[in-house]
Amino acid sequence: MYNRRSIFSPHESPLPELAARKSPKAPQAEALLAAACGIVGKAGLGGLGLRPLAEALDVSVTVLTSRYGLRADVLAAICDAACEHDQRDMQRWRDVLDGLGPLSSAIAAELAESMLDELATQQRAMSLLYLELLHACTWNAALQPAFAAWAAQRRAFWNEFATRAGLPAALLDGGWWYGYIVAELAYSIALGPLTAYRMLRRLCLRRLFAGGLATRGDASDGALFGALLAQLQVDGNGDAPTGREPEWVAPAARACGRRLAAQGVQGLTHRAIAAEVGIPHTTLSYRYPAQRDLVIAGLESIVAHIRFAVDADSLTELQRLRVEGDGKQLDLARANFAVALAASNMPELAACTADMRSRRGNNLVKVFMKYLPQARGIDALCAQVISMGLTGLSNTEPAGEASEQTVAAAFAAAAQWLQQNHSA
Numbered sequence: 001m002y003n004r005r006s007i008f009s010p011h012e013s014p015l016p017e018l019a020a021r022k023s024p025k026a027p028q029a030e031a032l033l034a035a036a037c038g039i040v041g042k043a044g045l046g047g048l049g050l051r052p053l054a055e056a057l058d059v060s061v062t063v064l065t066s067r068y069g070l071r072a073d074v075l076a077a078i079c080d081a082a083c084e085h086d087q088r089d090m091q092r093w094r095d096v097l098d099g100l101g102p103l104s105s106a107i108a109a110e111l112a113e114s115m116l117d118e119l120a121t122q123q124r125a126m127s128l129l130y131l132e133l134l135h136a137c138t139w140n141a142a143l144q145p146a147f148a149a150w151a152a153q154r155r156a157f158w159n160e161f162a163t164r165a166g167l168p169a170a171l172l173d174g175g176w177w178y179g180y181i182v183a184e185l186a187y188s189i190a191l192g193p194l195t196a197y198r199m200l201r202r203l204c205l206r207r208l209f210a211g212g213l214a215t216r217g218d219a220s221d222g223a224l225f226g227a228l229l230a231q232l233q234v235d236g237n238g239d240a241p242t243g244r245e246p247e248w249v250a251p252a253a254r255a256c257g258r259r260l261a262a263q264g265v266q267g268l269t270h271r272a273i274a275a276e277v278g279i280p281h282t283t284l285s286y287r288y289p290a291q292r293d294l295v296i297a298g299l300e301s302i303v304a305h306i307r308f309a310v311d312a313d314s315l316t317e318l319q320r321l322r323v324e325g326d327g328k329q330l331d332l333a334r335a336n337f338a339v340a341l342a343a344s345n346m347p348e349l350a351a352c353t354a355d356m357r358s359r360r361g362n363n364l365v366k367v368f369m370k371y372l373p374q375a376r377g378i379d380a381l382c383a384q385v386i387s388m389g390l391t392g393l394s395n396t397e398p399a400g401e402a403s404e405q406t407v408a409a410a411f412a413a414a415a416q417w418l419q420q421n422h423s424a
Contacts, residue, residue, distance in 0.1 A: 026067030027057045032074070033081040037125035042345060045132040046266045050074065076146040079133070082126060083150045089123070090157045097164060105209040108165035112205050115161075116181070117198075120188035128344055130154065131186050135341060138334075138398045139263055165209060170413040171389075175406060179393030180208070180385075183337065186392075187357045190343035190350060196231040197354060203228070208385050211421040212414075213377030225381045232358035234351050252277045252284060256298030257305075261331040262399065264338035265346070268294050292348050295339060299352065302332045333394035336360075361387035372415060375422045386414045 027035075035056035039048050050071055054061045068074045093115060100107070119127045133147045158181050159172045171177045184201060191197040203225060207214075214222060255276045259267045268291060274281035288294050336356050343349035361384035368378045393410050397403040 025059075026063055027059060029077050029081040030085075031057060032068070033078050033085065036078045037129050040129045040132055041125045044266055044342070044345065045129075045136050048075075072142065072146060075143065078129075079146045079150045082129065083153055085126065086150070086153060086157075090153075093157075093161075097161065103165045105165075105211075106206070108209040109202070109205040112161070112165075112181075112209070113202050116184055116188055116201070117192075119185055120192050124189060127185055128189055128341075131182070131189070131341055134182065135264060135337060135395055138395060141398070167209075168417055171410075171417060174410040174413045175393045175396060176389040176410040176414055179391065179396060179410070180389035181392065182396060183388045183392030186337055186340040187353070190340045190353050191357060194232070194350075194354060196228050197357065199224070200228045200232070200358070203381070204385050204388065207381050212382050212385055212418050213375075213421050214379045214382060216377070222379055222381055225384075229358045232354040234355040246287075248277050248279050248283075249287065250301075252279075252288075253297040253301040256294045257301040257335060258298075260295065260298040260338055261302065261334040265291065265295060265342035268298065270294070290348075292346070292352075295342070295349065296352060299335060299339065299356070302335050305332075331394065331399060333391040334399065336391060337395040360384045360391060364390075368415075368418075372419065375415075375419050377422060378418060382418070386411070386418075389414065 032053070035053055036048055038056060039052050043052075050061050050064060053074065054064045057064065064074065068077050097103075097111075103111070130150065133143060134151060137143045137147055137151075155178045158178050162172055162177050163169075167177055184204075187197070188201065203221060207221065252273055255273050256268060259272065270281045270285050270288070270291075273294060274284040277284070288297060339349055339356065340353050343353040361380065364387045365378070365380050365383035368375070368383055372378060390407055390411060394403065394407055397406060
């Protein structure tokens, strides 16, 4: 049976134990939330159907629907219960913050680190449910009404914290700051056991609250950053294909990238990719035996696309190349986020996820060097911090022109923030 203690703070009482046998009595919302967290933690959001919920609660589907209604109504009840649970935790942190007064950059970084760590460990199941819903809402508008209040509540809390910490309103209003939290939470759930990742998370938060730029005469954080990346990155050269590849391999990789970015790992099946490319699924399975192989193929295709785009001669050209043709679906940030979520219950993706987390900002630092050469202090660590906010922000809205404009505006706000800090 699902252990509900994992989604609660040690300061709170756990949910009541679920009944050991089927009952004609409808479950309370708290029990519904606990069961939903257990299912999503094992099978992802795609596994959260009425029948699995009823089985987890030891009731019939009829009892469940008689009390709550259709699947959309059940989901709304789950999100309402999650809102209530989150509100209690947020108030606990607000009480702590109220006793601190103005926050120094060091204290702000420590607090953000502690809150993220709690969400990724003690609140892991609840956070995974939140992130799965957030991600799914970008392609399934039917989920948005049930999720809206919970999403707004979390964003408001983190924006309130950032205001206390002195971050400029432009980073909050445009969604960059909350995007940072969303992205880092996803990676925290997937990579939390890795010491190198936790050190990287802490280092990035310290740089963020210190203004983003490198400090003159102090290269220690940059040196540590490089050492941590070396521990997290994977050498992919050993798996390079030998000989001539069949003509369908490149289109299949691009198809994997599109589906990965658009619907996450759950949308990546051998039959779907084979049908899109026009080959037998057995042929595809021979070349890519496991779903993990499809994920890697898609990621490699996306990375190649984005690396090509960074050679643009202007920011406008960069944006055009990122989305040219089917590029709106070939979105590295969305695909990385999908893999990070999948890695929470697919351990074989952990190494790939760690590698991709370590490479956030690789291209962005080139963009900064080319277009903002006057802003000294923009190093690889700074670029990674900015990239993390853009990565998360990309995954809070449906793909398309509106999202691209939102991300572009957030990038401009972040660049202006760095320029202002350089001039200060």
